[in-house]
Amino acid sequence: MRLRLAALAACVAFPAYAQQPQIQLPGTVGVTAYDVGSGGYNQAVAIGNALKQHLNVNLRILPGRNDVARQAPVRDGRVPMSFHGVGTYFSQEGVFEFASRDWGPQPVRILLLNNSDQILTIATAADANIQTMRDLRGKRVVYVAGAPALNANVEAVMAAVGLTWNDVQRVQFGGYGPAMQGIINGQADAGWASSISGPLFQLEASPRGLRYPTFPHSDTEAWARLREIAPWFLPGVGREGAGITPDKPVESTTYPYPILMGYATLDEGLAYNFTRAMLAFYRDYAGAAPGNNGWALERQRFDWAVPYHPGAVRALREAGAWKDEHDAHNQALIRRQEVLADAWRRYAQGAPQEAAAFAEGWMRARAEALRAANLPVVFEK
Numbered sequence: 001m002r003l004r005l006a007a008l009a010a011c012v013a014f015p016a017y018a019q020q021p022q023i024q025l026p027g028t029v030g031v032t033a034y035d036v037g038s039g040g041y042n043q044a045v046a047i048g049n050a051l052k053q054h055l056n057v058n059l060r061i062l063p064g065r066n067d068v069a070r071q072a073p074v075r076d077g078r079v080p081m082s083f084h085g086v087g088t089y090f091s092q093e094g095v096f097e098f099a100s101r102d103w104g105p106q107p108v109r110i111l112l113l114n115n116s117d118q119i120l121t122i123a124t125a126a127d128a129n130i131q132t133m134r135d136l137r138g139k140r141v142v143y144v145a146g147a148p149a150l151n152a153n154v155e156a157v158m159a160a161v162g163l164t165w166n167d168v169q170r171v172q173f174g175g176y177g178p179a180m181q182g183i184i185n186g187q188a189d190a191g192w193a194s195s196i197s198g199p200l201f202q203l204e205a206s207p208r209g210l211r212y213p214t215f216p217h218s219d220t221e222a223w224a225r226l227r228e229i230a231p232w233f234l235p236g237v238g239r240e241g242a243g244i245t246p247d248k249p250v251e252s253t254t255y256p257y258p259i260l261m262g263y264a265t266l267d268e269g270l271a272y273n274f275t276r277a278m279l280a281f282y283r284d285y286a287g288a289a290p291g292n293n294g295w296a297l298e299r300q301r302f303d304w305a306v307p308y309h310p311g312a313v314r315a316l317r318e319a320g321a322w323k324d325e326h327d328a329h330n331q332a333l334i335r336r337q338e339v340l341a342d343a344w345r346r347y348a349q350g351a352p353q354e355a356a357a358f359a360e361g362w363m364r365a366r367a368e369a370l371r372a373a374n375l376p377v378v379f380e381k
Contacts, residue, residue, distance in 0.1 A: 023055060023277050025270070030060045030079030032070040033258070038063075039196055039291055040083045040258040043114070046288035047295075050281040057277075067149060068097050071106070080266055081111065081274070083258040087149055089232045089305050094340055094366060095379045096148040099359040104348065105340035105366075107264040109309035111275050113256035113301055116294025118196045119212070119238035121252040122157055126209030128189035133161045133213045133222075141168040142179040142191030150176065150192045156230035157215070157253060160222045184208065194257070195241025195250075196290045204242040212243065215252045226253070231305045231378060240290065256294075256301070262309060271311025279319055302326040307333035336375055343369030 029051075034040040041063060048059030062079060064070035067087025073079045091098045094105035124130040128139055136158060143165070144150050158164060171188040173179035180199035182188045184206045193200050195212070204210040217223065217235045226233055236254025238244045260278070262271060279297055286292050293299070297319055302308070307330045308316070316322035347365040351358050367380045 023273050023280065025051070025055055025057045025273050025277065027056070028058045028060055029274065030062065031081045031083055032062045032064050032073050032079055033083040034070065034085070035063050035065055039194065039289070040085070042289040043258060043292050044083045046285040046292055047278065049288065050284040051277060053284065054281050055277065067091070074261070074263060075106065080270055081260060081262045084261045085257050085259060086232050086255055088259045088261045090149055092306055092337060092340070093379060094344060094362065096152070099362050100355060101348065101351070101358055104344040105337065107337055107341065108261050108306060109264050109266065110304070110306050111260040111262060111271055111309055111312040112278055112295060113304060114258050114291065114294035115256055115299040115301060116291035117238065117240035118194050118291055119236040119241070119250060119252045119254045120153070120192070120194050120257060121212060121215065121254070122154060122190050123193040123200055123203070124190040124211050124213055125183055125203065126211040130190060130211065130213050133157060133215050134163070135213060136163060136190060137167050139168055139190055140171045140188040142182065142188050143170045143172045144176055144179050145172055145174050147176060152230070153192050156226060156233065159229050160226035195238050195244055200242035210243045212238070212250045212252055217251050229378070231376070234301070256304065261306070264309070266309060266311070268311040271309045272314050275312040275315035279315065297321055303329055305333070307337070339369055339373045339375060340366065
């Protein structure tokens, strides 16, 4: 009875599924997401409510404070999937936290990407008078200790306009929250943020005010440099968030967030049915949390930097979005993962035990393997 009702609900919510098999999911599905109250967590809750309503499926959400905390339960088989972030890409590449002996390059796969109307970019205090990214020169820029992914984003955007940390005043904070509060309090002028994050609304309401420095999409030279340095970035038009309205959009940088991901070993049937459920019940959760419109079928990107899972590909193909021409890009990304995995196996056998020396040696071995395979070398020092 439950499955018959689920199939009927799917047909009502998304007519394209009318002639497809019933959506079949376990009674409970575990996922991880960022901390309670975060954008990713709130979106997962909204999606879970739709699954409960239509399929009587419980979505069990485990919060994690950082990339490793979100991904470790997926790697270890405690949950099958995560509403993850750009750490998905960093784990594929085996860099930052994932350059340690406990990790290395991971065989991750995408189910769906959230490409919402938020932007992820360098935000500044309005009174710092930073009109463009090049105006960051000499300003106080946030550096978050223990958050290499955040700092890498800032480094990449600055590099795209010809700046480095030597061109700014680096102000170090012990966490993301204190860093953003430091901008509000006048200790720093700029830092990495999502336009829909709470601290940016606080900055907008503060005496300092909020500004997004311009990074126009017409600056093709800067964008070419950015995509070479940091291929996870995409041009974004901010229409949602602090200081942004649909009538006053902001052209800047972004990347998918959250990223619904699993591993290559994720059961194909589960990946297929969960992806179908996300698409079928989209209208039920689209307005239930900020940024949820980014899960829409028409907002999916099949040219991003991490391959899709075959179960998700099957669902997306049935929905009419995945075309044969997308297969080549997906297979090229899987080949990149295989090259990295082979390099890791060779390197780890005789690698030094000390953590810093291990990571340094791995980064050299990684670059050599990619270069030998005629693949782009990202994160080379």
